[in-house]
Amino acid sequence: MSPEAPADPSRQPVTDPLNPPLPTADAAYWEAAAASFDEEPDHGLCDPAVRSAWAARLRSWLPSAPAAVLDLGCGTGSLSLLAAEQGHRVTGIDRSARMIERARTKLAGRDAAFLVGDAAEPPVGERRFDVVLVRHVLWALPDPAAVLRHWAGLLTPGGRLVLVEGRWGEADSIGLPAGELTALVEPLAARIRVESLAHDPALWGKEVADERYVLIADLPRRHTEVVDVHLVVRRGDEVLLARRAGTGYADGLLNVPSGHAEDGEDVRAAVIREAAEEIGLRLAPDDLRVALVMQHCAPPPARPRIGWFFEAEYGAGGEPWNREPDKCAELAWFPLAALPDDMVAYSRAGLDGLRAGHRFLLHWHRPGDAVAHDPSGPGRAVVLDGPGPTG
Numbered sequence: 001m002s003p004e005a006p007a008d009p010s011r012q013p014v015t016d017p018l019n020p021p022l023p024t025a026d027a028a029y030w031e032a033a034a035a036s037f038d039e040e041p042d043h044g045l046c047d048p049a050v051r052s053a054w055a056a057r058l059r060s061w062l063p064s065a066p067a068a069v070l071d072l073g074c075g076t077g078s079l080s081l082l083a084a085e086q087g088h089r090v091t092g093i094d095r096s097a098r099m100i101e102r103a104r105t106k107l108a109g110r111d112a113a114f115l116v117g118d119a120a121e122p123p124v125g126e127r128r129f130d131v132v133l134v135r136h137v138l139w140a141l142p143d144p145a146a147v148l149r150h151w152a153g154l155l156t157p158g159g160r161l162v163l164v165e166g167r168w169g170e171a172d173s174i175g176l177p178a179g180e181l182t183a184l185v186e187p188l189a190a191r192i193r194v195e196s197l198a199h200d201p202a203l204w205g206k207e208v209a210d211e212r213y214v215l216i217a218d219l220p221r222r223h224t225e226v227v228d229v230h231l232v233v234r235r236g237d238e239v240l241l242a243r244r245a246g247t248g249y250a251d252g253l254l255n256v257p258s259g260h261a262e263d264g265e266d267v268r269a270a271v272i273r274e275a276a277e278e279i280g281l282r283l284a285p286d287d288l289r290v291a292l293v294m295q296h297c298a299p300p301p302a303r304p305r306i307g308w309f310f311e312a313e314y315g316a317g318g319e320p321w322n323r324e325p326d327k328c329a330e331l332a333w334f335p336l337a338a339l340p341d342d343m344v345a346y347s348r349a350g351l352d353g354l355r356a357g358h359r360f361l362l363h364w365h366r367p368g369d370a371v372a373h374d375p376s377g378p379g380r381a382v383v384l385d386g387p388g389p390t391g
Contacts (some may be wrong), residue, residue: 031098037076042204045078053202055082061162061216062088066111067130068301070154072119073137077103077112083133084110091115091129093122115248120147125249126302128156135164139176145184149263152188156303158221161185164197166212178213189217225295228307229271230258230350232291233281235314238333239351241343242278242322245329249298250371252329254340255347256309267308278324279331281317288312292354296346296363298371304364309350341375348373349381360384 037043045051058079062069065087071080074092076099084090090112094100100114107114117123119137132151141147151161163185167175178194185192197203197212204212233240233256241254259274261267268285275281292309322331334340336355339348349363362382365371369380 031096033096037099037102040205043075043078045082047205049202050205051082053200054079055086057197057203057214058082059086061214062086062131062133063160068128068156069131069133070122070124070129072122072132072134072151074103074114075099077106077114079133079135080112080114081107081110084112088131091124091127093117093119093124095119117248121150122154123246123248124154125247126298127154128301128303129154129159130156131160131162133162136166138163138181139165139167139174144176144181146262148184148188152219153226155219156301157219157224159219161189161215161217161219163215163217164213165215166198166210168210173210175211177211178215181215185215185217188219190220191218192216225303226305227261227267227270228258228296228305229261229267229274230256230307230309230347231271231275231279231281232256232309232311232351232354233279233314233320234311234336235333237335237337239336239339240279240314240320240331241334241340242331243329244327244344246326250344253342253344253372254332254334255344256351258307258347260305268310271308271310275312275317278328279320280323281312281320283312283317287316292350292359292361294346294350294353294361294363296349296361297365298346299365299369300367302365307346307350309354311354341373343373345369345371345373345380353381353383358383358385 042050045054062083067088069083069088069090071090071092074080074094077092080090080092080103084107092103092114095118097116100116103114115123120141132154138144138147163181165176165181167173167177182192182194193216195214197214198208201207242257243254244251257275257278261270268288271288272283275283288310291311294307295304296307297304320331322328336351339351346363349361353361361384363380365380
């Protein structure tokens with residue numbers, strides 16, 4: 001049930017049963033393990049009693065159906081199947097292609113989709129979910145606090161984290177104690193409850209003596225938005241655009257180099273960081289000027305965002321180059337007055353507004369709108385700082 005570590009570390013071969021070794025995070029391990037993964041009672045849920053126990057627990061943890069459930073480190077899809085059987089729409093992510101293949105077979109004909117990807121950064125683009133469901137994954141990730149913030153950002157307002165975790169072994173134990181996980185989740189949640197799972201042998205197909213639990217966290221329902229940062233590099237009358245690839249959102253389309261501000265990070269620091277990570281520029285604060293601020297929303301069910309567009313002149317911070325070829329297929333210069341049509345719609349609207357001299361815009365997709373700019377479609381940009389073309 002994990003792209004990073006065994007779904008139940010206590011089941012790995014050990015030389016000392018009180019000191020299980022830290023399991024491998026090598027993707028090849030999981031490819032090899034896929035064929036026999038479901039043989040463990042709590043993996044395949046083949047035993048009717050084990051399956052019934054997990055189904056009952058899951059029904060109590062998930063909201064009323066139908067909800068959009070993101071199952072991270074889904075393995076062969078055993079929990080995904082239970083959720084789908086209870087009427088939920090499931091998206092499963094696992095780093096093992098063989099695990100995903102087995103999950104797709106197991107849930108064929110169900111309202112479910114499965115993708116190969118990293119549980120820490122799931123390839124779901126702008127999609128938002130009612131529940132993020134994770135079993136025995138978080139403890140093995142290098143920065144659980146950052147991962148939890150990212151997962152919380154994948155939820156709709158009032159969404160729910162369902163985190164099945166534990167601590168295995170008696171000496172030099174591994175895992176994540178319930179108290180530690182609670183402290184990590186508290187800054188994100190409106191309500192938290194922790195439910196012990198160690199006392200119920202039906203869940204594991206045997207008696208267990210270590211710490212096993214589920215933490216259920218409901219996020220606040222107040223209005224919250226992701227903050228985007230966008231860098232408009234100007235070379236005379238031209239601007240630099242990047243073609244998206246392998247991100248799960250708007251792949252194949254052009255936009256300005258961009259990202260989002262991390263928790264506690266101001267927008268100027270964020271765009272400087274993103275410029276270094278994406279195009280290798282070492283910008284200083286004085287190299288930047290705010291060009292435009294835009295509230296935008298991709299087609300439903302995406303959530304609204306606030307986008308800050310910064311300008312920098314060519315030459316500031318060095319020569320731009322593609323530092324993330326797994327996310328960017330190319331960098332190219334285009335005239336600001338003759339931008340290509342194959343752009344992300346809100347990025348194109350932002351550049352059109354900037355060229356027209358505007359500072360504040362709205363760009364709100366409607367149901368049925370394309371993510372890509374449509375020159376023959378209705379203009380969605382609304383100028384907030386005076387009259388002028390809306391794009």
